[in-house]
Amino acid sequence: MKSLLLLALAAVPLSAAGIRAGVARVDITPRGPIWMSGYASRNHPSEGVRQNLWARALVIEAASGGRVVIVTTDLVGLPPEVSAQVAERAQRQFGIERARLLLNSSHTHTGPVVWPGLATMFDMPPADEAKLREYAARLVDDLVSVIGKAIADLSPAEVAYGFGEVGFAINRREPTPTGIKIGLNPSGPGDHQVPVLKVSGPDGRVRAILFAYACHNTTLGGDIYQITGDYAGFAEARLEIDYPGATALFMELCGGDQNPNPRNTLTLAEQHGEALAGEVRRVLAGSLSPVGGRLRVAYVTTTLPFAPRQRAEYEADLKDPKASGSLERRARKMIEAIDSGHPVREVSYPVQAIRFGKDLTLLALGGEAVVDYDLRAQREYPGEHLIVAGYSNAVMGYIPSERILREGGYEAVDNLIYYGQPGPFAPGVETRVFDAIHQAMKKVGR
Numbered sequence: 001m002k003s004l005l006l007l008a009l010a011a012v013p014l015s016a017a018g019i020r021a022g023v024a025r026v027d028i029t030p031r032g033p034i035w036m037s038g039y040a041s042r043n044h045p046s047e048g049v050r051q052n053l054w055a056r057a058l059v060i061e062a063a064s065g066g067r068v069v070i071v072t073t074d075l076v077g078l079p080p081e082v083s084a085q086v087a088e089r090a091q092r093q094f095g096i097e098r099a100r101l102l103l104n105s106s107h108t109h110t111g112p113v114v115w116p117g118l119a120t121m122f123d124m125p126p127a128d129e130a131k132l133r134e135y136a137a138r139l140v141d142d143l144v145s146v147i148g149k150a151i152a153d154l155s156p157a158e159v160a161y162g163f164g165e166v167g168f169a170i171n172r173r174e175p176t177p178t179g180i181k182i183g184l185n186p187s188g189p190g191d192h193q194v195p196v197l198k199v200s201g202p203d204g205r206v207r208a209i210l211f212a213y214a215c216h217n218t219t220l221g222g223d224i225y226q227i228t229g230d231y232a233g234f235a236e237a238r239l240e241i242d243y244p245g246a247t248a249l250f251m252e253l254c255g256g257d258q259n260p261n262p263r264n265t266l267t268l269a270e271q272h273g274e275a276l277a278g279e280v281r282r283v284l285a286g287s288l289s290p291v292g293g294r295l296r297v298a299y300v301t302t303t304l305p306f307a308p309r310q311r312a313e314y315e316a317d318l319k320d321p322k323a324s325g326s327l328e329r330r331a332r333k334m335i336e337a338i339d340s341g342h343p344v345r346e347v348s349y350p351v352q353a354i355r356f357g358k359d360l361t362l363l364a365l366g367g368e369a370v371v372d373y374d375l376r377a378q379r380e381y382p383g384e385h386l387i388v389a390g391y392s393n394a395v396m397g398y399i400p401s402e403r404i405l406r407e408g409g410y411e412a413v414d415n416l417i418y419y420g421q422p423g424p425f426a427p428g429v430e431t432r433v434f435d436a437i438h439q440a441m442k443k444v445g446r
Helices: 080-094 126-152 230-242 266-285 311-319 325-339 371-380 402-407 410-418 429-444
Strands: 003-014 020-027 054-061 067-073 101-105 158-165 169-171 173-176 179-182 193-200 206-213 247-252 258-260 293-305 346-356 360-365 386-389
Touching: 020 126, 020 206, 020 247, 054 126, 054 247, 067 126, 067 247, 080 101, 080 126, 101 247, 101 360, 158 266, 193 266, 206 230, 206 266, 230 247, 230 266, 247 386, 258 266, 293 429, 311 325, 325 410, 346 429, 360 429, 371 386, 371 429, 402 410, 402 429
Parallel strands: 067 101, 206 247, 360 386
Antiparallel strands: 003 293, 020 054, 054 067, 158 193, 169 258, 173 179, 193 206, 293 346, 346 360
8 A cells, every 4th residue: 555654753852841832713704605515405605604613723832842733623624725725834934844733624514615625516606616715715824824823822831631421422324224324323333532632821721622522513404504613613612701711622523424413403503512511611620631741743644546437437427317416516527537637546645643742642534534433543542542533634525434335325425426526435445544544653652
């Protein structure tokens, strides 16, 4: 398997006495009506703002000056094109190497399309597409800006972590006689753990709260046209009220096949947000473990091949009278790529590891990783205090486990229509991802 280690090991002292941290946030709410991402059923732009959207940045610096930057966004996900621009500018302007920058999105479906991500989902007028391109360009500026503001905020800090649990996530891959559908599967795998990282000043004042959960941020359905951060946004807002002056950053874990339950109303989104915030408060009030030791980082990219498909298959999609607009748009895109001599055969996939001494390791996976990746990583690294995030650094489609690839369903097949990818991944996708995970984890050591 071909893998490329972009930026390997970096190790610097990280003593509890020498830690500095900086935090900042920037409003990334769209300016006026804009097409919203996540549901193909939507047929017009947004209608107002129920809750502002934010990009938040947390910088943690070791005594010798080595840093990591974690940026969270109240967005459906960052396409590779956006992430690459942010990373390039962060390195050029602030000296932040790629391995030291983690970009994560909450995956709200009541936020804007982040162009060109999920571009085949909608057929929209050119003027509306232009607004999306403008938003994406402004978003790059905003993300670079929030990184700079967090670096400027660096000051002595104490960092500690703990784990809680909340139970509103449920596996959504429901078996039926005709195959897997999106529904409820109480016996399916899941992870209800809530990791919490607290950053406080020498005076004990809470400055930042990083918290995470493995659940689609989709309490609200496609009938909602107001901008919100869904349950994660409501949890962030509640924590920032409860801890005045603090910035709350939500990180989406491997929730590709997990949904909030129950769902589909604004009241439920607020209730799930309150439940999550309440558990974070409980963890913060308890005994937390300090972060110390060396700071080590690794960033690995691999390639995930797609199963071969022929031009004739896409032509058949165009002729199918029952084909959706998204399927037709994907077919035209693939035919154009084939005819230009550049068929899409694989996608680049990032894996990142950040280790805080022997205390805590953050493993960040690209795409909409399903919970099987989280659970397997926990099994393969027993005794680790491990946080396994999805939706990190680039979101190019769902990342099914081998089990889900065999079973089929939305997470294995249909999602790739909307992401404009050729079709299902080839067998062996899970092995390729874990080969990259093993490389990254080996580089940061134990």
